[in-house]
Amino acid sequence: MKAVTRFAPSPTGYIHIGNVRSAIYPYLLARQTGGKMILRIEDTDQARFVEGATELVEDTLTWLGLNWDEGPVVGGPNAPYFQTERRDIYHEWARKLIAAGRAYADPTTPEQIEKYRAECTANKVPFLYRNFRPENTPEWEPGMPLRFKTEPKEYSWHDEVMGDMHTGPEVLDDIILIKKDGLPTYNFAHIVDDAEMGVTHIMRGVEYLSSMPNYLAIYEALGIDHPKFVSLPHILAPTGNKKLGKRDGAKSVTEYRDDGVLAEAMLNYLACLGWNDGTEQEIYTMDELVEKFSLDRIQNSGARYDETKLLWMNGQWIRRIATENGETVTEKGINELYARTAGFWPESAANASDDYKKQVLSIIYDRLKTLSDLREMTGYFFADPAINAEMITSNKFLKNTSVGELRSLLSQAIDKLSATEWNEDALQNTLNDLLAVTGKKPAELFSLIRLALSFAPFSPALNLTLNTLGKETSLRRLSAAVNAL
RNA sequence: GGUUCCGUCGUCUAGUGGUCUAGGACGUCUGGUUCUCAUCCAGAAAAUCGCGGGUUCGACUCCCGCCGGAAUCACCA
Numbered sequence: 001m002k003a004v005t006r007f008a009p010s011p012t013g014y015i016h017i018g019n020v021r022s023a024i025y026p027y028l029l030a031r032q033t034g035g036k037m038i039l040r041i042e043d044t045d046q047a048r049f050v051e052g053a054t055e056l057v058e059d060t061l062t063w064l065g066l067n068w069d070e071g072p073v074v075g076g077p078n079a080p081y082f083q084t085e086r087r088d089i090y091h092e093w094a095r096k097l098i099a100a101g102r103a104y105a106d107p108t109t110p111e112q113i114e115k116y117r118a119e120c121t122a123n124k125v126p127f128l129y130r131n132f133r134p135e136n137t138p139e140w141e142p143g144m145p146l147r148f149k150t151e152p153k154e155y156s157w158h159d160e161v162m163g164d165m166h167t168g169p170e171v172l173d174d175i176i177l178i179k180k181d182g183l184p185t186y187n188f189a190h191i192v193d194d195a196e197m198g199v200t201h202i203m204r205g206v207e208y209l210s211s212m213p214n215y216l217a218i219y220e221a222l223g224i225d226h227p228k229f230v231s232l233p234h235i236l237a238p239t240g241n242k243k244l245g246k247r248d249g250a251k252s253v254t255e256y257r258d259d260g261v262l263a264e265a266m267l268n269y270l271a272c273l274g275w276n277d278g279t280e281q282e283i284y285t286m287d288e289l290v291e292k293f294s295l296d297r298i299q300n301s302g303a304r305y306d307e308t309k310l311l312w313m314n315g316q317w318i319r320r321i322a323t324e325n326g327e328t329v330t331e332k333g334i335n336e337l338y339a340r341t342a343g344f345w346p347e348s349a350a351n352a353s354d355d356y357k358k359q360v361l362s363i364i365y366d367r368l369k370t371l372s373d374l375r376e377m378t379g380y381f382f383a384d385p386a387i388n389a390e391m392i393t394s395n396k397f398l399k400n401t402s403v404g405e406l407r408s409l410l411s412q413a414i415d416k417l418s419a420t421e422w423n424e425d426a427l428q429n430t431l432n433d434l435l436a437v438t439g440k441k442p443a444e445l446f447s448l449i450r451l452a453l454s455f456a457p458f459s460p461a462l463n464l465t466l467n468t469l470g471k472e473t474s475l476r477r478l479s480a481a482v483n484a485l
Numbered sequence: 486g487g488u489u490c491c492g493u494c495g496u497c498u499a500g501u502g503g504u505c506u507a508g509g510a511c512g513u514c515u516g517g518u519u520c521u522c523a524u525c526c527a528g529a530a531a532a533u534c535g536c537g538g539g540u541u542c543g544a545c546u547c548c549c550g551c552c553g554g555a556a557u558c559a560c561c562a
Contacts, residue, residue: 126487162489231490303497366525446519446521
């Protein structure tokens with residue numbers, strides 16, 4: 001069965017990690033079944049509308065590789081895809097309900113409603129508007145709120161994630177269908193749109209679960225079949241038991257992109273938070289996700305967001321791309337990874353060539369957790385580091401060596417390296433010779449040379465660092481270090 | 486308060502009556518890979534399966550009760 005799914009955000013800000021899954025899962029199901037994915041913008045709340053939010057949504061989906069078949073930008077047979085432009089459609093459906101005696105214009109003022117509510121609170125009974133239904137209602141016309149006239153009864157339904165559900169009549173109420181401003185509420189609009197657009201699966205957060213009976217009542221009154229319901233459990237904040245939201249500092253998805261997280265890792269992590277295919281696989285490509293995704297394996301309890309694991313996964317993806325999933329870097333892999341690194345290099349790399357940066361990347365990639373680590377970890381490849389003799393003399397492997405000896409060791413290194421052919425293997429041989437000649441341990445000799453070259457807390461293997469830096473630069477820095485000691 | 490949902494290592498999870506003295510992953514710790522950091526490899530610690538009853542020869546798995554957590558009760562979505 002070809003699934004028609006949708007992601008229907010309201011344009012009130014950025015998409016954060018707590019709510020992208022309701023875009024990922026619909027996408028996966030649509031692609032798996034050869035169906036389609038619709039992007040619909042639910043902008044009926046004018047007060048919460050945020051300028052530019054739609055573009056933010058599009059940007060996020062595009063980055064993650066979640067392309068939509070119908071919606072803004074691409075259009076489609078069910079256009080328009082902004083609810084504010086579909087006003088007439090909702091009114092048309094609303095009139096059907098009125099004609100069937102299942103909706104009425106509500107003349108009650110908000111103040112009066114508040115009184116009813118206060119009355120119920122005082123008497124400790126649940127507030128149900130249907131108990132205060134006005135007896136004489138005017139004929140509805142736009143500009144008046146329109147309410148659903150419910151018929152309280154029990155409802156049973158099936159949720160693809162939560163299983164068989166059942167509720168009593170006490171949860172049914174006369175909910176607002178169309179607001180005073182003429183725009184529909186979410187409760188009404190999504191039902192109409194999903195029906196018009198042929199949506200087969202509604203995937204949304206569990207917070208809508210308690211509204212289900214009211215939706216079921218509307219589907220019934222409208223005489224239409226409802227789509228399948230898929231309630232997605234919440235993603236929990238790192239601490240506490242609350243769902244992850246902007247107030248808990250949930251970062252936007254694109255903020256992770258700007259911090260150097262790969263789209264593949266983000267998608268992989270999020271898809272597997274609350275879903276797994278029952279195997280022990282951890283790393284999934286988009287294609288594998290599309291192939292293996294299944295609704296019945298979505299977890300029905302909330303999952304805590306764990307950034308540490310996301311970062312681990314990002315490291316895995318960086319290595320996977322650089323090595324084309326093998327053990328060593330390949331040219332193609334480095335090119336692929338390099339293409340993602342724009343904007344993450346230190347300022348000093350501004351004038352460096354692509355080839356040089358690729359070479360640096362190829363020896364440093366397995367140390368990266370995020371692309372932005374490049375900024376902190378590669379500076380000395382592009383500009384001579386500030387000399388800090390203290391860093392050498394206080395190093396744990398060097399602090400017991402006299403300054404005179406340090407100088408002598410560096411001088412010997414300079415002599416040997418001056419006469420060496422400059423490539424990885426030759427450099428390694430020279431380094432080994434140096435070890436033999438001086439009788440020093442690698443910890444002492446290599447640490448010294450490494451620090452004199454980089455003055456950085458860590459760096460790639462010495463021979464690789466030397467090779468990339470080049471002969472001239474390496475010897476210059478070594479000499480400068482001798483003079484500074 | 487009403488209604489509904491959820492409950493396995495710190496975290497994400499596997500587990501659908503016996504193969505579970507509960508498996509994997511992240512994190513943590515230890516050791517190895519000629520320096521550092523990281524990768525990689527090996528290993529360790531870590532869950533009385535929320536609690537109490539029952540059904541059964543046998544329960545993490547089925548039933549009941551309880552406890553704990555969450556969601557929702559808007560002219561917001």
